[in-house]
Amino acid sequence: MSFKKSQLYPCNPATTRGESTRISSSKDKIAYTNGRTVIIRDLKNPAAVASYAGHVQNATVAKISPTGYYCASGDASGTVRVWDLVGEDQSLKGEYRVIGGRIKDLEWDGESKRIIAVGDGRDKFGHAFMVDTGSSTGSIIGHSKTVNAVAIRAQRPYRAATGGDDGTIVFHSGPPYKYEKTIKTHTKFVQDVRYAPSGDHFASVGTDSKIFIYDGKTGDTVAEVTDSPHTGSIMALSWKADSQSFVTSSADRTVKLWDVESRKAVTTWTLGKAVDLQQVGNTWTEGDDIVSLSLNGDLNIFDKRVGDKPARVLHAPPRAITALAPTSSSGTFIAGLADGRVLSFSGSEYKYADGPGHSNLVVGITSAPDGKVFSAGYDDQIRELSPETVSFVQASCPTATQPKSLAVAGDSTLFVAETDLVEAIRSNQKVYEVKPSFSPSAVAATGSTVAIGGEDQKVHLYGWDGKSLSEVATLEGNKGAISALAFSPDGSRLAAGDSSGKIALYDVIERKFIQSRWSFHSGRILSLAWTADGKHCASGSLDTHVYVYSVAKPGSAIGIRNAAAGNVNSVFWVGDSKLASAGADGCVRVWEITFHA
Known part of the structure; x- marks a missing residue:
């Protein structure tokens, strides 16, 4: 007897109330985590799904490199694993213990050579390192509490911005990365910081329901976006590929599309009134799909031309x-x-x-x-x-x-x-x-x-x-x-x-x-x-x-x-030669079994 992989029916991201859940994108692919499993799925081709289960602890964030050849994923133990996306063996390029606790976010630089990972550390809240060797490439300092988000300017001169529970944004220059200044625009937790693809600006959002735009090179505050504000904590922000607009997702159950030049809300989508429709994560793909994550695990895909409801919703198990x-x-x-x-x-x-x-x-x-x-x-x-x-x-x-x-x-x-x-x-x-x-x-x-x-x-x-x-x-x-x-x-x-x-x-x-x-x-x-x-x-x-x-x-x-990260709770046969299995990571995997005489 022998077997080979067949279909994979992916799970959706695991969420936690009151916390931002990281989802990211590269071209038409989105990446997210559930338990110890990392999922990468193509929104234009539903059959193109990959999973990775190399982490010992629960994975918390995954980002595809700008080249598209590698994925970096962090976990609850403070470990970052960099693994190959080309081919099916998903060979490990490097594994690095970067901080002493949960990794909340990580970011590649524009050359796919360096990564900054941040989170809930013990002796430090962030670390910048080389992908090939794991050696340090600067210091991520300036925060007194957990760092929730990190963004790196994709062009030289490189810059990095981090936001944390201390309500501050720390601006770094590099590489090697070094502290430049502390930005005190927010009054509560900073939930997300993201650079525009052009590198001209970066923006931040927080629990105080505020949105700020900054100069990408100097870190100077350009403006606060006050038009049609959110009424709840803003959990995530993502830029369009042309850097002319960005989208925010909030616990007030709305998703808003903003124009950078006018600093006004162009479109507002309202998901409903239920608590499980709070929006806790988002990403904007290069293929122009706006994806926002509900607390119940649903992935909502929006059409920017229609300001009413999601164009489609991807349902899948967010739990075991x-x-x-x-x-x-x-x-x-x-x-x-x-x-x-x-x-x-x-x-x-x-x-x-x-x-x-x-x-x-x-x-x-x-x-x-x-x-x-x-x-x-x-x-x-x-x-x-x-x-x-x-x-x-x-x-x-x-x-x-x-x-x-x-x-x-x-x-x-x-x-x-x-x-x-x-x-x-x-x-x-x-x-x-x-x-x-x-x-x-x-x-x-x-x-x-x-x-x-x-x-x-x-x-x-x-x-x-x-x-x-x-x-x-x-x-x-x-x-x-x-x-x-x-x-x-x-x-x-x-x-x-x-x-x-x-x-x-x-x-x-x-x-x-x-x-x-x-x-x-x-x-x-x-x-x-x-x-x-x-x-x-x-x-x-x-x-x-x-x-x-x-x-x-x-x-x-x-x-x-x-066959499943965590445990295999169920197996059943699909026809005469296909076996389906499912378990703790919420995925259903189908295996083609060959019976030899």
Whole structure:
């Protein structure tokens, strides 16, 4: 067996209320981070998506070099990694620990030779260094608190401006960079500082809702922009390629386009009144796409000729995918997120499910034979979703305790494994419950057979007659608490993954243990999925890896290592030879699997 990368369905940026989220652009590509993953996507070509997961800590900012050959990304530990964008191997050019804490922003110089990184350091808040060697190229000083943003003039003579929580902007000359002066125009936190591509001006925005324009060479204040001001904190600023205008994004849920010469707002887009529509980041691509980021993770793309609503909105998971299931429609799947939201993917884009969803983490999603989709959340609710309309039905069924896993039997009865009992639900009504002598941890069903895994490291088989469950057998062979179960399509075999990373295979008909040689994982098994012919089984684990096993050759397996940064929460098959996986970074990756005779 072998594998190769196929499609990548990217996540959206992860956001934090009250903080600016950095997104950047190079030509038509935008770059941003989510967890430990860096995403680079082409707005003109949705299929051109790349991800990078080389950071040990959560990535916080990513910028493509002016040449377009490299990307620099910083993380929460103060480390900057510079890696290759040409080719698929993404080889590392350099890794540098530049400050003692979280990196909030970084910037390349116009020659793609130097980088300034700033953030929440211990002994310093910024560092300028050479890309090739990591050696220092000046001092970034003058701030007394966290530095939120840095901008470098793209032309010689080079200049750099930094803005921070101390409410000041520090102007540097270089290289080597040295302190020139402190600019005290803002009265609160400076959230963003950006140089115009021409280098003639740079501008700053802050929590005080103010916008200032400065001379690019001297750092002298040119003007304060006071026309049609924002009424909330301004979180981000970005310039148009011709340097004649710039755009700002604010927590007042508006995005404004400004003309530099007249210093007036040309266009104002209002997103709505909900808190999650606060705008926390933006970028203006060379292809003239204005992209602004909502607190809920949506990427709003604006047409500067239309001052009403976004021309289009890119929806995608901004949080970890905690549950994933295919629907009866080919190429369509339903994803549940750590924040309780549910999305449907069909064709080439995501759509949020309408109606009353979950208010907390979605722990499980499963599809019934009749096409209905059910989800369970940590809000102790079971909800039904119509995949055709991508909407929840109004009615829901509460669970007695916190759900852990769910599965559907042949008669469309839903079984929910909870903290100390198992419930059977039909038509949003509880029809039966059983409180076993063990603590349930996973459930699977096929036909009239229900398998319940327990913290006792055993799998208990039950028969379902449409009214009640009766235990018929106990299967032993696992070495840890059962964490995932999956029946083969014909119901003859059962794969049981456990907390030790081992998978035991059982014969359901003979009710006996077959083998436990599927033991390649080093962490808890979180998901199992069989191929349609029942000859192969795939697993996803807390160790970030995915494995595909052969029933005929138990010792033979292929490993897709680091399939998701953080963990792999879900795997499922797309057709006969494509495997989809998803996890902590919110991305869904599809792998082309080749089975050898």
